Amino acid sequence: MIMAFHFLGALSHIQKTTTHSTFVFRCHRIRCAAYTSMALSTGAHSAWSRALLRQKPRRGSLRKRTVILQRPRKRAVRLEEDCQDGADVLRRLVPGCDGMDSAELLDETADYIRCLEEQVSLMRSIVNVISLNFNPKS
Amino acid sequence: MSARRSRSRQAGAGRITDEQIDDLMSKLQAILPEARLGRNDRVSAAKVLQEACSYIRSLHREMDDLSERLSELLSTTEMSSAQAAVVRSLLM
Numbered sequence: 001m002i003m004a005f006h007f008l009g010a011l012s013h014i015q016k017t018t019t020h021s022t023f024v025f026r027c028h029r030i031r032c033a034a035y036t037s038m039a040l041s042t043g044a045h046s047a048w049s050r051a052l053l054r055q056k057p058r059r060g061s062l063r064k065r066t067v068i069l070q071r072p073r074k075r076a077v078r079l080e081e082d083c084q085d086g087a088d089v090l091r092r093l094v095p096g097c098d099g100m101d102s103a104e105l106l107d108e109t110a111d112y113i114r115c116l117e118e119q120v121s122l123m124r125s126i127v128n129v130i131s132l133n134f135n136p137k138s
Numbered sequence: 139m140s141a142r143r144s145r146s147r148q149a150g151a152g153r154i155t156d157e158q159i160d161d162l163m164s165k166l167q168a169i170l171p172e173a174r175l176g177r178n179d180r181v182s183a184a185k186v187l188q189e190a191c192s193y194i195r196s197l198h199r200e201m202d203d204l205s206e207r208l209s210e211l212l213s214t215t216e217m218s219s220a221q222a223a224v225v226r227s228l229l230m
Contacts, residue, residue, distance in 0.1 A: 001228070004224075004225070004228050008217075008221050008224060008225070011208065011212065011217055011221075012217045012218055012221060014212065015212045015216075015217045018212075023209055023210075023213070026209045026212065026213070027205050027206050027209040028205075030205040030208050030209055030212070031201060031202060031205040034201055034204075034205060035201075079159065079183065080183060080184070082182075082184045083183050083184045083187055085184075086184055086186075086187025086188050086190075086191060087187060089187075089191045090187060090190060090191055090194075093191055093194045093195065093198075094194070102159070103158060103159060103162055106159075106162035106163065106165070106166055107162060107165075109166060109190055109194075110162075110165050110166050110169055112194070113166075113169055113170075113190065113193065113194060113197070114169060116194065116197040116198075116201070117197065119201065120197055120200050120201060120204065122228075123201070123204040123205075123208065124204065125224070125227060125228060126208065126224050127204060127207050127208060127211065129220070129223055129224045129227050130211045130215050130220050130223075130224070131211065133220070133223050134211075134215045134216075134219070134220050134223075
C-alpha cells in the first residue's frame with residue numbers, strides 16, 4: 001500500500017506538471033516515479049533501493065542501516081565457474097549490486113524481483129481501473 | 139539471516155557454506171514463475187541465474203509498456219478523481 005500511495009501521488013503530480021509536455025517526457029517521468037515508489041516502499045535496507053534513491057535528489061536523509069549479514073566481509077563468496085556469467089549479468093541488472101558478493105547478490109535479486117512484480121501489478125491495476133471507469137472508449 | 143557456519147569447508151577457499159548458497163538459490167528459484175523453470179529441484183544454479191536475468195528484463199519491459207499506457211491515460215483522465223477509485227479497488 002505504501003507503494004500505491006507514493007505512486008498515485010506521483011502520478012497526480014506528474015499530470016499537473018506535464019500538461020504541455022511531450023508523451024515521451026511524461027512517460028519517462030512515470031517510469032522514474034515507478035522505480036522511486038518501489039524503492040521508497042522498501043526503504044534503505046536493500047542495496048538496490050538505496051541505489052535507485054541516490055539517483056533522485058530527495059529531501060531529508062536516507063539513513064543507511066547496517067548490512068543484514070553481520071559476518072566479516074573479507075572473504076567473498078564465489079559461485080561455481082559456470083555461474084559467473086549469470087552472476088555478472090545480474091550485477092548489471094539489479095541496481096547497486098556492482099562488486100557485490102554472490103550470497104548478497106542472490107538475496108538482493110530475490111528482493112528486487114518481488115518488488116518489481118508488486119510494482120508491475122500495481123500499475124496494471126491502475127491502468128485497469130482508469131481504463132474501465134474513466135475511459136470507456138479506450 | 140544468521141551466519142551459519144555448520145559444515146563449513148576447511149581452509150579459506152573464500153566460500154560461505156554450500157548449504158547457504160543452495161538455500162539462496164532455492165529461494166530465488168521459488169520466486170521465478172513456474173513456467174520458466176518448472177518445480178524440478180534439479181535445475182542448475184547457472185540456469186536459475188539465467189532465468190532470473192531474463193525475468194528481470196521482461197519485468198523492466200513491462201514497466202516500460204505500462205508507463206506508456208499510463209502516459210496515454212493521464213493525458214485524458216483527471217487523476218484526482220481516478221485516485222479514489224484506484225485506492226478503493228486496491229483495498230478490496
